[in-house]
Amino acid sequence: MITGQLLRDSIISGANNIQNQRLAVDELNVFPVPDGDTGTNMSMTIGNGAKELAVLPDSCTVAVAAKTAASALLRGARGNSGVILSLIFRGFSKGLKGLETASPADLARALQEGVAGAYKAVMKPTEGTILTVARVSAERAVEYAPQAESAADLWALVCQVAEETLAQTPELLPVLKKAGVVDAGGRGLLVIFQGMLQVLQGGPVVEGETRPAEKAKKAAGAKEVAGEFDMSMTELYCTEFIINRGEDRQDPLKLRAFLEAMGNSVVFVDDEDIIKVHVHTGDPGAALSEAVKWGYLTNLKIENMLEQYKARLAEGANPEEEVPPTFASDEDEERFDYQPVDPDCEYGFVAVAAGSGIKTLFLDLGVNAVVSGGQTMNPSTEDILKAIHSVPAKTVFVLPNNKNIIMSAEQTLALADRRVVVLQTRTIPQGLSAMLSFDPSASVRENSVNMTKAIDHVGTGQITYAARNSDYDGHKIKEGQMLALLGGKLSFTESDLQKAVVKLVRQLIKKDTSFITLITGQDVPTAESEQIENAVRARLPEGVEMAVVYGGQPVYYYIISAE
Numbered sequence: 001m002i003t004g005q006l007l008r009d010s011i012i013s014g015a016n017n018i019q020n021q022r023l024a025v026d027e028l029n030v031f032p033v034p035d036g037d038t039g040t041n042m043s044m045t046i047g048n049g050a051k052e053l054a055v056l057p058d059s060c061t062v063a064v065a066a067k068t069a070a071s072a073l074l075r076g077a078r079g080n081s082g083v084i085l086s087l088i089f090r091g092f093s094k095g096l097k098g099l100e101t102a103s104p105a106d107l108a109r110a111l112q113e114g115v116a117g118a119y120k121a122v123m124k125p126t127e128g129t130i131l132t133v134a135r136v137s138a139e140r141a142v143e144y145a146p147q148a149e150s151a152a153d154l155w156a157l158v159c160q161v162a163e164e165t166l167a168q169t170p171e172l173l174p175v176l177k178k179a180g181v182v183d184a185g186g187r188g189l190l191v192i193f194q195g196m197l198q199v200l201q202g203g204p205v206v207e208g209e210t211r212p213a214e215k216a217k218k219a220a221g222a223k224e225v226a227g228e229f230d231m232s233m234t235e236l237y238c239t240e241f242i243i244n245r246g247e248d249r250q251d252p253l254k255l256r257a258f259l260e261a262m263g264n265s266v267v268f269v270d271d272e273d274i275i276k277v278h279v280h281t282g283d284p285g286a287a288l289s290e291a292v293k294w295g296y297l298t299n300l301k302i303e304n305m306l307e308q309y310k311a312r313l314a315e316g317a318n319p320e321e322e323v324p325p326t327f328a329s330d331e332d333e334e335r336f337d338y339q340p341v342d343p344d345c346e347y348g349f350v351a352v353a354a355g356s357g358i359k360t361l362f363l364d365l366g367v368n369a370v371v372s373g374g375q376t377m378n379p380s381t382e383d384i385l386k387a388i389h390s391v392p393a394k395t396v397f398v399l400p401n402n403k404n405i406i407m408s409a410e411q412t413l414a415l416a417d418r419r420v421v422v423l424q425t426r427t428i429p430q431g432l433s434a435m436l437s438f439d440p441s442a443s444v445r446e447n448s449v450n451m452t453k454a455i456d457h458v459g460t461g462q463i464t465y466a467a468r469n470s471d472y473d474g475h476k477i478k479e480g481q482m483l484a485l486l487g488g489k490l491s492f493t494e495s496d497l498q499k500a501v502v503k504l505v506r507q508l509i510k511k512d513t514s515f516i517t518l519i520t521g522q523d524v525p526t527a528e529s530e531q532i533e534n535a536v537r538a539r540l541p542e543g544v545e546m547a548v549v550y551g552g553q554p555v556y557y558y559i560i561s562a563e
Contacts, residue, residue, distance in 0.1 A: 001101040002151040002200070004060035008053045009205050010196040011069050011089075015050035016208035017195025018043045018188055025191065028184035038184035041079035041378055045086055046192060048076025048380070055240075055278055066096040066110070074411055075382035081185040083381075083407040084130055085192075087121055088114035104148035108141035111158070121407070128172030130185030136165040137193075152200040159197050162190045238303045239263075239284040243275040245295040251417055257338030257389060258290050280305070336369060336390035341418050347440060347447075348393030351431055352379060352401050352409075355522065355553030358428055365435040367399070374555065378404050381411040388416050395419040395444050397451070399431040403488065421448055426488060427460040428519065428551070429561030459513075461486055461504040461560035463497065482557070497524070498532045501558055505536050508562035513544055519551035519559040532558075 018025070018039065025039025049072040056068060070093035073086035091114020096102055102110070115138045119125050140161045141154060148154040166186045170177035195206045252275055263281030275294060281287050284302045291297060349367040353359050354374040362370050369387040373379035384405075388396050396418060400409045403426045410422050421444065425431040437454035438447055462485040466477045477483070482494045484504045491507060494500035505516060518536065520529050533548050540546060551559060 001103055002062060002107065003101055004056075004062045004065040005058045006151075006199065007062050007096075007102070008056055008060060008065040008068075010199040011046070011065070012050045012053055013199045013205040014192035014195035015043070015046040016206040017198075018191045019047060020206070020209045021191050022188075025184050025188045028181045028187055038079070038081045039188050041082040042085050042185070042188040042192070044380070045073055045077050045079075045082035046089075048382075049073045049089070055276060061100045062096045062102045062106075063093075063099050066092040069093070075380065075385065075415070077381045077408050077411055079378040079404045080407050081130060081188060082378075083121070083411060084118045084134075084185065085189065086381075086411070087118040088134055088189075090114060091117050102151070103145075104151050104154035105145040107151055107154055108138070108145040108148075112138040112142050114138075121410075126173070128169045128176060129183050130189050132169065132172065133162050133165045133183070133186035133189055137162045152197070152202070155193070155197050155200045159190065159193045162186075162193055166190055236280075236282055236305060237284045238278070238280055238301075238305050239287055240276075240278045240299070240301045241288065241291060241297050242299045243277065243291055243295045243297060245273055245275060250294055252294065253389070253415075253417060254338065255291065255294055257386075259287060260386075261335075261337050262286060336386040338386075338389050339392040341394055342392040343394070345393045346395065347438075348391035348396045349399065349435065349438075350384065350387045350391060350396055351399040351435075352384070352405055353428060353431070353553075354555075355551045357549060357551040358519065358553055361432060361549065361551075362399075362435065365432065366438070367435065368393075373405060374402055374553065378402070378408065381408045381415070384409050385412045385415050388412055388418070388420060393418065395421060397434075397438075397447070398422045399425045399434060401425045401428050401431040419444070423448070423451055423455065425455055427462070428553075428559050429458050429460045429517070430455045432561070433458040433563065457563065459487065459508045459510070459562035461491075461508050461558075461562070462488075462556050463500050463504065463558040463560075464556050466493075497528065497557060498535050501532050501560070502535055502539055504558075505560060505562075506539065508560060509541060509544060510562070513562050515563045516540065516544060516546040517561045517563075518546065518548045519553065519561070520548065521557045521559070522552045522554055524557050 022039035022043040025042070026037035029037055049069040052068050052072040053065065056065060060068075066089075070086070070090045073089045077083045077086040088111070091112070092110045094117075095110025095113045096106060099106060111134075115131075115134045118131060118134065122131065125131050137158045141158050144157050145154060148157070166182050169183040169186055170181070173183065176183060199205055255275070259277065259279045259281075262283065263279040277287075277291065279287055288297065288300070350369045350371065351362045351367045352371045352373045353362055354372055354377065359370045368391040371379050371383055371387045373383070384398065388398065396416070398409045398412070398420060400406045400422065406422065406424060406426070413420050413422065423434055425434055433454045434451040437450050439450065442450065464483050464485065466479050466481045466483055477493060482497060482500050484491045484494060484500050486504065486507055491504065494503070501518070508516070516536070518533065524532075529548070533546075537546055553559065
């Protein structure tokens with residue numbers, strides 16, 4: 001039988017394993033554009049679960065461990081691969097609900113339930129991906145469970161089947177075979193499963209790597225504490241407690257929002273009967289006064305982190321190896337303060353975008369909150385949820401503006417305390433067009449239909465660069481080469497930016513096109529931008545107008561819309 005402690009440690013081990021190997025998984029991505037890569041997204045997703053699992057006691061049940069992981073992964077899900085991973089672990093939570101320990105058969109059924117949920121969430125499941133690896137592994141696990149000698153025995157089979165299935169993915173997806181790689185998502189899942197297996201077989205938790213940049217940051221923090229320390233800029237008190245919930249079950253999200261507004265490093269585990277809280281704050285009394293409204297408090301612990309750290313220094317600890325839990329400022333992070341629903345506010349909007357100019361465009365069109373993100377920086381479900389909860393409207397429309405963010409945004413539907421409508425915007429121009437078609441006097445359904453129609457009526461072109469050498473869709477691509485994307489698909493490659501923009505604009509123009517918009521990225525010099533604008537204007541058909549807007553977006557030299 002597997003205990004809660006064993007399940008907890010195995011998932012943490014899996015999270016560390018994918019963290020260590022995330023770059024190798026990233027390199028398997030076939031499409032050469034810079035993006036929020038698969039390994040990184042999966043690592044950040046399950047890493048969110050590992051942080052919350054780490055505060056669970058050894059006495060936790062498998063049900064509590066599975067539910068804690070599922071909740072954290074759901075909120076931390078980034079990119080399509082991250083969402084699918086979170087849904088697989090949600091199945092663990094459902095399959096192990098109410099159990100203190102789990103048998104091999106319980107694990108197999110839980111894995112199968114997670115796979116079923118992941119398939120349902122994907123509109124058009126593609127075989128030869130992470131879904132295939134998970135499905136075949138679960139099917140074989142269910143077949144083998146009655147004869148499995150232990151959880152370790154079962155999970156060894158899961159890893160073996162996952163590895164065999166992964167090797168077959170190029171035969172199912174021609175694009176993988178041509179590139180000579182296996183599926184990145186499937187590889188990431190195998191890495192996680194293998195990290196879990198090490199613990200289930202009695203080995204130690206896989207150690208997570210400490211990246212050089214993080215080591216330097218920690219060392220700098222240590223030196224700051226050892227010398228002068230600005231007390232006014234820190235959340236000094238590490239505060240932990242458990243809330244035993246009463247009969248009046250208030251929404252725990254409101255408490256979480258309060259804690260995040262007044263502190264940082266919040267770990268919040270809601271387990272129906274109890275809420276376990278960890279927060280770094282300058283006013284632990286305020287945190288406790290608010291928390292007691294949700295139930296009676298036990299296991300209180302308040303520690304001064306500065307004194308702890310000075311004590312370690314006095315004992316001769318190495319600052320680079322032992323550092324304070326956190327003294328990092330949150331000033332550079334987006335802060336979306338929770339706002340209750342205003343009965344008089346019908347509609348609100350959240351958009352995902354990168355670039356100061358593009359953010360301003362959305363705000364000018366009436367968007368209430370803009371989440372930083374895009375192709376290389378996929379925000380998590382929780383990032384989007386916080387933005388939704390900062391908008392005091394009865395219905396909040398969400399514009400993901402990237403195909404890799406839509407699934408993460410859709411997970412907020414079950415988490416938000418107000419109505420959420422996620423529009424299928426895959427590009428910035430689609431998001432802008434949707435906002436322009438909004439009618440405040442129309443119903444939610446009418447606006448959903450009209451804004452979706454507007455999405456379909458705008459053409460999008462993008463000029464970016466190749467992140468790696470690739471042989472993709474008939475194109476021999478060299479790293480650094482300019483890529484022209486038409487509707488998200490690679491159209492051609494080019495070495496000259498002006499030629500690329502002119503050619504892509506001509507491809508976008510149709511018989512009914514009347515307006516072209518060029519959105520300039522942060523890496524295009526002003527002088528070059530003016531030359532490109534003049535070159536495009538000189539080649540526009542009669543009757544087609546053009547506007548040039550500074551977007552300031554990373555990754556894309558130009559984003560082009562045609563209406």
